[in-house]
Amino acid sequence: MTGQAFFVLTALADGPRHGYGIVREVAELSQGRVQLKIGSLYGVLDRLAAGGLIEPDREEARDGRLRRYFRLTRDGRRALAEEAELRAATARVVRARLGLTGAEAAG
Amino acid sequence: MSGGLDLEQRYRRVLRLLPGYYRDTWEEDMVAAFLDSWMTGDPDEDSVTMEFDRPSRQEVVSVIGLAARLYLGGAGAPRRYFAWGQAVRGAALAVLLVHAAAGLDGLVSVFLNGSHRIVPAPPATIVTASPGGVWPPAVWYVVGYVWIVVYVALVLGHYRAGRVVAVLAIVPALAWLLQGQLTGSLQSPYGSWAFWLLIDLAPILALAAFHRDAPPAARRPWLLALPAYYLLVSVPVLAAELTGHRDWVPDTPGLCCILVAVLCLAHVPRAWSGRAGTGVWSLTLVLLAAVAGAYRIISLGDYLRDPHLIYYLQGPHLIAVGLAELLILAVAVALVAPDAARAQAALPASPPRPQLG
Numbered sequence: 001m002t003g004q005a006f007f008v009l010t011a012l013a014d015g016p017r018h019g020y021g022i023v024r025e026v027a028e029l030s031q032g033r034v035q036l037k038i039g040s041l042y043g044v045l046d047r048l049a050a051g052g053l054i055e056p057d058r059e060e061a062r063d064g065r066l067r068r069y070f071r072l073t074r075d076g077r078r079a080l081a082e083e084a085e086l087r088a089a090t091a092r093v094v095r096a097r098l099g100l101t102g103a104e105a106a107g
Numbered sequence: 108m109s110g111g112l113d114l115e116q117r118y119r120r121v122l123r124l125l126p127g128y129y130r131d132t133w134e135e136d137m138v139a140a141f142l143d144s145w146m147t148g149d150p151d152e153d154s155v156t157m158e159f160d161r162p163s164r165q166e167v168v169s170v171i172g173l174a175a176r177l178y179l180g181g182a183g184a185p186r187r188y189f190a191w192g193q194a195v196r197g198a199a200l201a202v203l204l205v206h207a208a209a210g211l212d213g214l215v216s217v218f219l220n221g222s223h224r225i226v227p228a229p230p231a232t233i234v235t236a237s238p239g240g241v242w243p244p245a246v247w248y249v250v251g252y253v254w255i256v257v258y259v260a261l262v263l264g265h266y267r268a269g270r271v272v273a274v275l276a277i278v279p280a281l282a283w284l285l286q287g288q289l290t291g292s293l294q295s296p297y298g299s300w301a302f303w304l305l306i307d308l309a310p311i312l313a314l315a316a317f318h319r320d321a322p323p324a325a326r327r328p329w330l331l332a333l334p335a336y337y338l339l340v341s342v343p344v345l346a347a348e349l350t351g352h353r354d355w356v357p358d359t360p361g362l363c364c365i366l367v368a369v370l371c372l373a374h375v376p377r378a379w380s381g382r383a384g385t386g387v388w389s390l391t392l393v394l395l396a397a398v399a400g401a402y403r404i405i406s407l408g409d410y411l412r413d414p415h416l417i418y419y420l421q422g423p424h425l426i427a428v429g430l431a432e433l434l435i436l437a438v439a440v441a442l443v444a445p446d447a448a449r450a451q452a453a454l455p456a457s458p459p460r461p462q463l464g
Contacts, residue, residue, distance in 0.1 A: 002319075019140030038141045039169030042133050043176065047320070050183050065139040 001083045004044050007034055009053065009072065009080040016057035018067040019045075045070065053079055114157045115142060121167055124174040128185060128457045141166070172315075181320025187454040192316050194390035199313035200261060200329060201395055202306060203273075205363075207258035208336045210251030212345070215337070246279050255333075262329045266317040273314060277307040295413075298360065298406035305402045306363075340366065357432065358425070360406045363399040364432040367392065371439035378446035386450020389443040396440035403433050 001009075004026075011017060011025035022045075023036045036044075048054045053076035057069040072080065118141050122134055145160065146153050179195050180188030253276045260269035280303050287293035340362075347356050357365060371392050377385045407429045 018143075019136055020143035023140065023144060037166050037169035038137050038144065039166065039171075039173045041140065042137050043169075043173045046129075046133070065142070066135060067139050067143075068136050 001079065002044075004034065004036065004040065005048060006080070006083055006087075008036075008041070008044050008048065009076055009083075012054060012070060012072045013077070013080060016069040016071040018060070018069050020067075022070070048076065052076070114145065114160050114162075118142075118162050118166075121162055121170050124170055126174075126177050126185075126188065126456070129177055175315045176318050176320065179316035179318070179321075181318060182322055183320065185454075185456050187451060187456045190387050190390060190450065190454055192321060193387045194394055195313050195316040196321060196324065197388070197391035198394040198398070199310040199316065200258070200324060201391070202310040202398065203254065203258045203261065204329075204332055204336055205306070206251075206254035206276075207333055208341055210253070210255040211333060211337050212341050213248045213251040214255070250276055250279055258333065259330070261314070261317060262324050262326055264323045266314070266321070269317070270311075270314045273311050277303070277311060280307055295406070295409040297408035297412070298358075298402075301402050301405035302359065305398050305405075309398060357428070358406070360399070360403040361429060361432045364403050364436040367395045367399045368432075368436045368439035371396065371436075371443050375442045378443045386447055386454075389447035389450065392443050393440060393447050396436055400433060400436055400440075403429055403436070 007026040007029055008022055010029055011022045017025060019038070019041060023038070023041055026034050026036055045054065049070075052073055054070045055073050057071040059066045059068050061067075115138060118138060119134070122130060122137060125134075141162070145156050147156075177184065178188055179192040181192055182189075184192065253272060257269050257273045257276060260266075260272065284293070284299055284303055287299070288296065293299055344356050344362070347353065356362070374385075374388060374392060378389050407426060410426050410429070
């Protein structure tokens with residue numbers, strides 16, 4: 001799973017979001033390190049939808065434009081959980097090898 | 108508020124780069140998300156933004172990247188775009204195969220010379236071909252080995268590594284060309300630039316087709332193609348040169364034309380068999396013929412520009428020979444082009460799976 005896909009799935013973990021809502025959430029989650037352009041975002045959404053990891057939730061009209069909301073599917077939630085576990089395990093190994101405690105790692 | 112549509116219209120113009128089926132599904136969403144990213148909620152500021160602002164360069168690049176992935180489709184793409192993707196991937200690998208075979212040629216010469224050095228002393232042909240070059244001749248040997256790495260990496264599915272190394276492989280030739288152009292020392296500027304643009308740069312750009320969704324190349328045939336090409340093409344060419352029959356060997360663009368023509372003729376029975384699934388290879392051959400034909404046509408400019416070059420390289424009839432090579436190529440590709448066109452017309456340009464919304 002790419003970093004962008006991981007962040008997009010994470011952005012949808014606590015509820016459905018529309019396109020720009022995902023962009024903002026990803027920027028916040030990554031502390032500004034991942035700034036998705038719209039072309040990149042929809043490339044990721046298209047792949048995730050084709051893979052059955054996300055699906056449309058609803059459409060809402062605002063300023064005369066429809067916004068499509070996306071949500072995680074059950075497979076998407078499972079894939080995200082597995083990826084999160086993998087990344088957490090990797091992070092634990094890195095911390096152990098660097099000899100970092102929890103406080104040092106946070107600081 | 109007529110200006111209020113401008114930013115939206117400008118973005119929609121950029122989105123026209125995307126295939127129609129994709130726009131049908133995603134365009135309104137993309138426009139809404141794009142405009143959301145610009146709007147502040149202040150009517151005056153938003154009005155100015157809508158009237159005067161344009162999509163950023165990074166935004167346009169992201170759409171171009173998406174368009175490249177969609178048109179050069181991989182798994183899950185509409186069959187027409189998948190066929191284009193496969194054809195471009197095949198053509199890119201075929202051109203890289205020629206580069207890799209040249210690298211293999213250098214490597215074999217090292218062992219034949221009994222040298223234990225990976226970079227041997229330069230042969231006289233390289234020294235005379237690059238007078239006052241910006242690089243020592245050994246660099247060209249290393250570049251040849253690098254092409255082998257690029258080719259094998261792509262065949263084995265290491266797309267990202269292959270792309271990065273391939274970009275590095277074309278830099279020395281570009282530096283040599285620029286230096287030659289600036290100092291006026293290029294003996295055949297048309298052919299040299301055409302080689303770099305069509306045989307070096309074009310396949311590198313075509314590596315955009317080796318994206319995450321691209322299916323892996325058929326490893327065994329492509330890996331076997333490297334020694335096969337070396338034995339069937341490089342060795343006979345070398346043998347002709349060593350036995351004093353250099354005049355029999357076409358120049359590089361001529362050799363490209365003849366090789367593609369032979370591949371086309373070999374494919375004719377399958378292309379005319381009416382069997383399904385032949386169109387992708389026909390399309391690959393059409394792309395290769397376009398590259399070889401363009402290279403041949405441009406490089407003829409050198410022989411027209413400098414009659415001395417004709418004698419120096421091949422003899423006085425090279426322009427006639429070059430035109431004959433073009434004719435052979437055109438006839439050969441005309442035999443497979445209808446199959447490529449027929450396959451394209453028969454393949455759907457919409458995805459088989461149901462679309463969102």
